[in-house]
Amino acid sequence: MPPPVVTLLRTPGPAPRVLTIDAEDWFHVCGEDYYSDWRRWDSFPSRIETTLHRLFDLLEEGGHRATVFFLGWVARRRPELVREAVKRGHEIGVHGDRHRRADDMTIEEFREDVRRARAAIEDAAGSRCSAHRAAEWSIRHPADPALRVLSEEGFACDASATPVPPLGRADNPLGPYRVEENGAGIVEIPPLTGRGFGRRLPVGGGWPFRTLPEERVASAERAYRSSGLPAVFTFHPWEFDPEHPRMVGLPPLLRTVHFFKLGVLPDRFHRWLARDRSVALEDVLPSLDTA
Ligand SMILES: [Zn+2]
Numbered sequence: 001m002p003p004p005v006v007t008l009l010r011t012p013g014p015a016p017r018v019l020t021i022d023a024e025d026w027f028h029v030c031g032e033d034y035y036s037d038w039r040r041w042d043s044f045p046s047r048i049e050t051t052l053h054r055l056f057d058l059l060e061e062g063g064h065r066a067t068v069f070f071l072g073w074v075a076r077r078r079p080e081l082v083r084e085a086v087k088r089g090h091e092i093g094v095h096g097d098r099h100r101r102a103d104d105m106t107i108e109e110f111r112e113d114v115r116r117a118r119a120a121i122e123d124a125a126g127s128r129c130s131a132h133r134a135a136e137w138s139i140r141h142p143a144d145p146a147l148r149v150l151s152e153e154g155f156a157c158d159a160s161a162t163p164v165p166p167l168g169r170a171d172n173p174l175g176p177y178r179v180e181e182n183g184a185g186i187v188e189i190p191p192l193t194g195r196g197f198g199r200r201l202p203v204g205g206g207w208p209f210r211t212l213p214e215e216r217v218a219s220a221e222r223a224y225r226s227s228g229l230p231a232v233f234t235f236h237p238w239e240f241d242p243e244h245p246r247m248v249g250l251p252p253l254l255r256t257v258h259f260f261k262l263g264v265l266p267d268r269f270h271r272w273l274a275r276d277r278s279v280a281l282e283d284v285l286p287s288l289d290t291a
Pocket residue numbers: 022024095099134135136
């Protein structure tokens with residue numbers, strides 16, 4: 001099969017700031033045996049309802065819009081949260097069913113996972129979802145067969161491929177691009193990244209947002225947006241909930257990343273929200289043009 005055609009995209013003028021939220025609970029972790037086993041999830045105390053509502057209140061105060069990526073598992077248990085996100089005016093996206101990495105599944109398992117998640121989420125939302133994000137940036141590059149599946153399934157955009165190794169390839173585009181294959185296509189919109197220590201670093205995720213100096217985040221955002229590349233930020237509701245269970249038994253590195261400087265996030269987030277208005281992925285798509 002010939003490789004897909006990749007076309008770089010950008011907005012004709014300055015690009016907006018895009019806010020995305022991965023609507024998962026504190027125990028939805030990938031890559032370790034205990035917490036990533038979905039059969040245990042119903043035994044953990046869920047806190048997503050409180051944390052997500054708090055986040056929606058904050059966004060509403062400033063007139064911000066977001067793309068909220070739900071897990072199918074969450075949508076089946078808490079369909080009222082999906083409806084609440086719709087009511088608050090946010091775009092609803094699909095974050096897989098049980099938070100499995102795309103590249104940990106066969107391509108047919110991936111298709112089934114996406115279909116199951118989408119059915120639950122759309123049922124709760126009462127409308128069609130056209131945005132997708134895989135768990136842990138696990139669509140690795142533009143020729144990843146998972147993108148072809150998403151395109152065949154009718155998704156308009158995906159936000160899962162980062163140019164930061166080892167999660168993504170270093171030569172992945174920094175900004176949006178269209179991937180076309182067999183007459184079908186999908187737009188990939190990568191997260192905000194920047195340069196530091198001689199390499200490319202994540203900037204738009206909750207962890208770098210908590211750990212990098214605020215000016216570093218702001219300058220990376222300015223650099224993207226002034227070049228016509230949307231600055232995509234991603235947060236999780238549990239990042240605004242430093243009181244959630246301490247997750248004893250999580251491997252030390254994962255635990256450090258999960259909990260590090262959670263306490264600084266609310267103030268930083270408030271200041272960041274106050275600086276500009278955020279939009280959803282679907283607000284950006286129509287303005288993207290060939291770079
Ligand atoms: Zn996730």
